[in-house]
Amino acid sequence: MEIFWFVLGGIVLAILVATVTILVGRNPELPPAEPAAELPADADAPGSDIEQATDAQPPADETTGGEPEAVTDVPEPAATRLARLRRRLSASNNPFARGLLSVLAADRMDAEAWDDLEATLISADLGVGPTEELVAALRRELSIDGVADPEAARRALRTELLRLVGTDADRSLSMRGADGVPGVILVVGVNGTGKTTTIGKLSRVLVAEGHSVLLAAADTFRAAAADQLQTWGSRVGVEVVRGPEGGDPASVAFDALAQGIETGVDVVVVDTAGRLHTKSGLMDELGKIKRVIERKAPVTEVLLVIDATTGQNGLAQARVFAEVVDITGIVLSKLDGSAKGGIVVPVQRELGVPVKLIGLGEGPDDLAVFEPAAFVDALLAE
Numbered sequence: 001m002e003i004f005w006f007v008l009g010g011i012v013l014a015i016l017v018a019t020v021t022i023l024v025g026r027n028p029e030l031p032p033a034e035p036a037a038e039l040p041a042d043a044d045a046p047g048s049d050i051e052q053a054t055d056a057q058p059p060a061d062e063t064t065g066g067e068p069e070a071v072t073d074v075p076e077p078a079a080t081r082l083a084r085l086r087r088r089l090s091a092s093n094n095p096f097a098r099g100l101l102s103v104l105a106a107d108r109m110d111a112e113a114w115d116d117l118e119a120t121l122i123s124a125d126l127g128v129g130p131t132e133e134l135v136a137a138l139r140r141e142l143s144i145d146g147v148a149d150p151e152a153a154r155r156a157l158r159t160e161l162l163r164l165v166g167t168d169a170d171r172s173l174s175m176r177g178a179d180g181v182p183g184v185i186l187v188v189g190v191n192g193t194g195k196t197t198t199i200g201k202l203s204r205v206l207v208a209e210g211h212s213v214l215l216a217a218a219d220t221f222r223a224a225a226a227d228q229l230q231t232w233g234s235r236v237g238v239e240v241v242r243g244p245e246g247g248d249p250a251s252v253a254f255d256a257l258a259q260g261i262e263t264g265v266d267v268v269v270v271d272t273a274g275r276l277h278t279k280s281g282l283m284d285e286l287g288k289i290k291r292v293i294e295r296k297a298p299v300t301e302v303l304l305v306i307d308a309t310t311g312q313n314g315l316a317q318a319r320v321f322a323e324v325v326d327i328t329g330i331v332l333s334k335l336d337g338s339a340k341g342g343i344v345v346p347v348q349r350e351l352g353v354p355v356k357l358i359g360l361g362e363g364p365d366d367l368a369v370f371e372p373a374a375f376v377d378a379l380l381a382e
């Protein structure tokens, strides 16, 4: 019996020892568990490496010509641009549209309403000739269809406005250079019309469409002008060729073309200094810029930027610029909030070239391809 208790005691002791051994044996595992607990800290390191890698991306991209901005600064798609066009031209924002709608809101088109319509169209710079044509056509049409219906008046006005603006013209930008040389877009106009801003906005569109673009800062009057262009360019990863302040603008354009040909870009866009059309020396200089560029490559598009708010004066400018450089397209800037949207019609007639682009604000995506139906619909929208 004693032996039994002795054996039992031995077994219990053995179990105790084994338990203690296991417990103690586990304890040494705790320290490794602590480093394991530090793993998150270690994991932080790879984690921060990842963050660093993310942070490091922009510098890495800097070597590829400021790509990060091209990635982050995504131009607005055409569809929402058009929605904005509608908003900016609609009656709530645009005095021209407001004038048209108030006339159309009349119960009946009596003599006074016709006079009001005529006055609205003329003050919107549609021009006397086009206004008379439009009013005569409307009166003809509405006298057949029954006079008093404002909806019929709106439909007729839409048809006639569209006819005056024209739907046949090719409004695409011509920028296909011959034999692998870049297309060249030369941008001209009087001071402050929106040339540089338009080029900035246009660069974004071209880049978004997958074109490679080079900008030429051939406005050497002010260093700030080249800086302004550079700011626009850098946002979408587009390089700017610039010269010394006060240098020869033609030679900057020439250098840009040389670089554009060498690097094989699709299109070179040349910004020029604003110049009064009445200063013949400055106009001669513009002619020279174009001739010098054409030693390298044909200028495929000459865009005249006209500020829509300047009204009839825009026509006078257009005439003189067209004599010096063959204008191939018009950019009507500052149409947002302008009561002068009617200038589209006389300026196209005067020059025989279409409005191709319209500026609708100071924002980077406030430029739209001019689409007559969208333009007229926006003007006549409720």
Ligand SMILES: Nc1nc2c(ncn2[C@@H]2O[C@H](COP(=O)(O)OP(=O)(O)OP(=O)(O)O)[C@@H](O)[C@H]2O)c(=O)[nH]1
Pocket (backbone or CB within 6 Å): 189, 190, 191, 192, 193, 194, 195, 196, 197, 198, 219, 225, 272, 273, 274, 275, 333, 334, 335, 336, 358, 359, 360, 361, 362, 366
């Ligand atoms: N509201 C509005 N402002 C515009 C538009 N386009 C340009 N602007 C503004 O007009 C001003 C002149 O624009 P710029 O692009 O510097 O004009 P520019 O023709 O290059 O001027 P110069 O080089 O000095 O002849 C700036 O304040 C622009 O933000 C537009 O479509 N709408």
Ligand SMILES: [Mg+2]
Pocket (backbone or CB within 6 Å): 195, 196, 197, 219, 225, 271, 272, 273, 274
């Ligand atoms: Mg400028």
